[in-house]
Amino acid sequence: MVRExxxxxxxxxxxxxxxxxxRRRRTEATLAAVFAAxxxxxxxxxxxxxxxxxxxASAAPGAGDGPAASVHNGHGGAAAAPAGPHALAxxxxxxxxxxxxxxxxxxxxxxxxxxxxxxxxxALGDAGGARPRRLFYLATLFRRGxxxxxxxxxxxxxxxxxxxxxxxxxxALALCADLLCSAGVPRFRLAVGHVGLLRRLLGADADAGCxxxxxxxxxxxxxxxxSRPEVARAVTWRGSAAQVLAGAAPWExxxxxxxxxxxxxxxxxxxxxxxVGLLRPGGYYNGMVFEVSVPGxxxxxxxxxxxxxxxxxxATGFAIDMDELMAVCGTAGAESGVEAGGETASSxxxxxxxxxxxxxxxxxxxxxAPGAVARAWAEAAALRAAGGRAVxxxxxxxxxxxxxRATGCRELRLVPCDGPVEGWTL
Amino acid sequence: xxxxxxALPRGRLWGEVRGRLQxxxxxxxxxxxxxxxxxxxxxxxxRYLLARPADVLTYVREGVADAGVTGKDVLLEDAEGVYExxxxxxxxxxxxxxxxxxxxxxxxxxxxxxxxxxxxxxxRAAQAHFAARGVAPxxxxxxxxxxxxxxxxxxxxxxxxxxxxxxxxxxxLAEVELVAPITARVIANQTSYRWRAADLFELEGRLQP
Numbered sequence: 107m108v109r110e111x112x113x114x115x116x117x118x119x120x121x122x123x124x125x126x127x128x129r130r131r132r133t134e135a136t137l138a139a140v141f142a143a144x145x146x147x148x149x150x151x152x153x154x155x156x157x158x159x160x161x162x163a164s165a166a167p168g169a170g171d172g173p174a175a176s177v178h179n180g181h182g183g184a185a186a187a188p189a190g191p192h193a194l195a196x197x198x199x200x201x202x203x204x205x206x207x208x209x210x211x212x213x214x215x216x217x218x219x220x221x222x223x224x225x226x227x228x229a230l231g232d233a234g235g236a237r238p239r240r241l242f243y244l245a246t247l248f249r250r251g252x253x254x255x256x257x258x259x260x261x262x263x264x265x266x267x268x269x270x271x272x273x274x275x276x277x278a279l280a281l282c283a284d285l286l287c288s289a290g291v292p293r294f295r296l297a298v299g300h301v302g303l304l305r306r307l308l309g310a311d312a313d314a315g316c317x318x319x320x321x322x323x324x325x326x327x328x329x330x331x332x333s334r335p336e337v338a339r340a341v342t343w344r345g346s347a348a349q350v351l352a353g354a355a356p357w358e359x360x361x362x363x364x365x366x367x368x369x370x371x372x373x374x375x376x377x378x379x380x381x382v383g384l385l386r387p388g389g390y391y392n393g394m395v396f397e398v399s400v401p402g403x404x405x406x407x408x409x410x411x412x413x414x415x416x417x418x419x420x421a422t423g424f425a426i427d428m429d430e431l432m433a434v435c436g437t438a439g440a441e442s443g444v445e446a447g448g449e450t451a452s453s454x455x456x457x458x459x460x461x462x463x464x465x466x467x468x469x470x471x472x473x474x475a476p477g478a479v480a481r482a483w484a485e486a487a488a489l490r491a492a493g494g495r496a497v498x499x500x501x502x503x504x505x506x507x508x509x510x511r512a513t514g515c516r517e518l519r520l521v522p523c524d525g526p527v528e529g530w531t532l
Numbered sequence: 533x534x535x536x537x538x539a540l541p542r543g544r545l546w547g548e549v550r551g552r553l554q555x556x557x558x559x560x561x562x563x564x565x566x567x568x569x570x571x572x573x574x575x576x577x578x579r580y581l582l583a584r585p586a587d588v589l590t591y592v593r594e595g596v597a598d599a600g601v602t603g604k605d606v607l608l609e610d611a612e613g614v615y616e617x618x619x620x621x622x623x624x625x626x627x628x629x630x631x632x633x634x635x636x637x638x639x640x641x642x643x644x645x646x647x648x649x650x651x652x653x654x655x656r657a658a659q660a661h662f663a664a665r666g667v668a669p670x671x672x673x674x675x676x677x678x679x680x681x682x683x684x685x686x687x688x689x690x691x692x693x694x695x696x697x698x699x700x701x702x703x704x705l706a707e708v709e710l711v712a713p714i715t716a717r718v719i720a721n722q723t724s725y726r727w728r729a730a731d732l733f734e735l736e737g738r739l740q741p
Contacts (some may be wrong), residue, residue, distance in 0.1 A: 297725055321614040323607075325717060344729060379726065399726040404595030405613060406722060 128431055133289050134244055136209035138261050140288045141242040143490040143496035144185075144281050145438070146264055147470040147486070151223050153248075157205065157213040202250040215304070216248035220263055225417030228267050230419075236512035237268025240497070263410075263425035266437060268495045270420035272364035273479065273500045275394040278422045279365070279373045280483075282398065282408070283374055285426065290435045291400060294407070294453050296377055298347075298366075299412070300382030307340050307382070313473045314343065320385045327383075340382070347378040355380070365394060371480035377453050390416050397427065400434050407431060466514035469495040473506040475522045482521040505532075533734040535577030539591035539600030540564070542582050545716050548727035552716075556738035560594065580705050589614065589719065598724035599732060604694055604714045608657040614719040617732070621741045623716040629698050629709035632682050632687040635709040640688065643669060651678050651687035658691040661711045679703035691718070 117125075138148065199491040201220035217223065220243050228239055242513075244262045251257030264281060266274055279296055285338055286294050301316075308315040320324035324342065341354045347366040349355065362380075369378050386395045386409055395411030410424025470489055476484030479500065486496035499506045503520060510518050510532055519529045538558075546564075554561050560574035564582065569729055572580040583590075586609075588602040591737060593613045605627050607616060624737060629636045629650070640648065648669035652658045655671045662669055679699055681687040691711060694700055700707065718739055721733055 129660075295728055321611055322722075323611065325616050348737045381726075399723055401723060401727045404593060404721060404723055 113392060116379055117218040119376045124348050126432070132476065133432065136288050137285050138244065138495050140285050141264065143495055145495050146240040146242040147149065148339055149224060149243055151217065151220065152215055154214045155223065157215045162243045203249065204248055204256060218247055220225060220245055220247065220261070221265060221423060224265050225421065229417045236509055238274070239265065239267040241265045258427035262428055263423060265423035267417070268419050269412065269423045272361045273368065274422055276365040276368040278410065278424055279369060279378065279396055280374060282424050283377060283428070292452055293401055294377065295399045296378050296396050297379050297381045297384055297399055298380050298394060300362050300394050301385065301391045302393050303357065304341060304382055305361060307337060307357055316385060319383050342383050344379065344381045346379060347375050350380050357382070362394065366482060372483050386411055387441065396478060400418055403430060403434060407434065452490060468514050469497050470517040470519060471502055471506060471515045472496055472498045473518065473520045474498060474500050475520065478521045478523045485519065533731045535574070535579070536598040536728060536731055536735065537579040537581065538587040539581045539597035541585040541588050541602055543584065545585060545603060546625040549620065549716050552620050552622055553741060592719050594704055595721045595723055597721065598728050599718060599720040599735065601716050601718055604712065604717050605654060606718070607717060608712060610655045610656065613722060615722065615725050616717050616719050617736050618718040618739050620716040620718060620739060623635050625693050625695040625714050627654070627691065627711040627714050628707045629689055629691050629711060630694065630705040631708045633704055633706045648685045648689070650689050650691055651681035652691035653678060654691055655709065657686050661691065679705055
């Protein structure tokens with residue numbers, strides 16, 4: 107008995123914290139490698155940033171104290187923000203955030219958000235730069251928590267700036283899924299909505315309907331749409347990507363279908379569920395939005411969506427809550443990787459273990475000829491699995507080549523519908 | 533369908549809510565009042581957690597219950613992170629502003645505005661109700677027996693639930709404004725909404741009035 111007790115090492119709280127930190131570092135390294143493999147560059151931003159006085163004036167009601175203020179997790183803002191430079195500064199201050207007055211009386215804020223500052227960086231510090239820009243961050247945000255105390259929110263996030271269309275929407279989702287799989291999340295679903303489609307379906311009831319759906323209040327929604335039950339059915343419909351593509355949904359959206367087709371071909375059909383009534387916190391989403399749902403965790407792990415117009419150009423992105431991610435991955439996931447089969451089916455499509463990422467910083471640009479997107483994505487996935495950096499582009503070859511040169515890509519490949527892939531060294 | 537874990541409201545709401553659940557074919561509801569146990573394994577995967585209506589929200593939000601039933605008053609105060617699926621139509625009452633009987637309330641609001649003090653169990657709902665009219669009174673949170681506050685000078689008025697109005701009258705108060713009609717609502721956890729979608733959809737269908 108005594109022998110057995112002695113054989114079990116005791117773990118102090120510090121031991122537990124050290125082990126957790128080690129796992130966290132490993133996971134961050136894994137995520138950084140995935141981001142790099144998808145051609146994303148890390149961006150760092152100051153923890154403390156000045157708060158512009160005009161931004162305070164234009165900040166939406168609900169910022170700061172009061173019952174209307176709400177704390178949001180993940181990608182998204184607290185209220186709708188108009189476009190323009192003041193708006194860009196205001197985005198950060200629309201959150202319930204912490205302010206500091208420095209010695210010179212300047213008002214600083216502990217950053218509550220990365221999307222706004224990154225959008226600002228691209229608008230003001232990268233105007234005329236090559237598009238799209240692929241950026242990621244591993245950063246901690248600070249928001250006022252429930253009960254008034256501070257909440258540190260470590261996040262892993264990405265912004266794809268300057269790319270419109272379903273290919274870019276699908277890229278954001280697929281990148282998110284790849285991050286989750288690589289980190290060892292055994293089962294997850296991506297619930298996908300579309301704000302543009304939702305608003306079109308709601309028509310004259312768009313504002314009231316979105317207000318109710320934003321609060322996830324289906325009773326208020328049904329009440330509002332009492333005289334239009336077919337609209338209520340349409341906006342509360344949920345189904346798999348396959349069902350949508352088979353025409354089972356009571357609506358149709360060509361862009362959404364295109365994105366779902368690409369995701370299906372990439373092996374994510376079972377992971378993606380369509381929920382057109384899904385609304386992420388924040389009034390600036392205008393297109394596809396999504397949320398990460400993991401069984402056993404009460405809240406979404408993260409999410410994001412398209413927010414064209416926030417920085418004056420098309421943009422989409424997402425954020426993953428690192429604390430939630432570590433809670434899911436625990437000890438097993440980050441080390442052993444994804445198990446195939448077992449008691450519960452894994453959400454991650456069968457893939458070869460990823461090779462160690464090469465030191466090569468330059469990417470390969472893979473151009474998809476019209477109709478060859480699925481093939482191009484498969485080409486990119488293979489390259490990434492082999493440790494390379496791959497970016498898929500759907501533009502005409504000449505445009506893509508110019509982009510490849512401007513962004514320092516070392517190789518260009520053209521994937522046709524059938525026949526061999528052509529390649530050029532740049 | 534596979535059974536769900538439901539957080540159910542003890543107290544005022546329970547009688548009528550149980551009737552609706554029974555009509556929907558949920559098993560073993562009679563076991564709920566049998567003894568003092570707060571967790572009932574009802575068979576077929578169904579589990580019932582008995583809690584105060586405000587705590588039903590917490591159990592559902594934290595995901596230990598897939599769904600639950602609570603009053604709309606609880607949701608008006610805080611509905612973050614749960615889906616509101618069905619209005620059961622039972623447990624009907626009103627959330628109101630009540631003031632001492634002899635007071636000219638509209639005049640009070642017009643003249644004193646932000647100098648008013650409102651006592652309530654629902655500070656956020658109270659604040660939102662007045663904010664919608666551009667008034668920002670001071671709001672004091674109480675845990676219960678809120679009708680006492682105006683009598684002893686703690687507050688000028690209260691925001692509280694009223695059914696028959698007898699408790700208000702007995703304490704010298706009268707209803708002066710309606711904040712919202714209140715009924716029992718079915719709520720669901722965000723994750724269960726996705727992972728138990730079929731079962732929740734079935735439950736929803738059975739509970740729709």
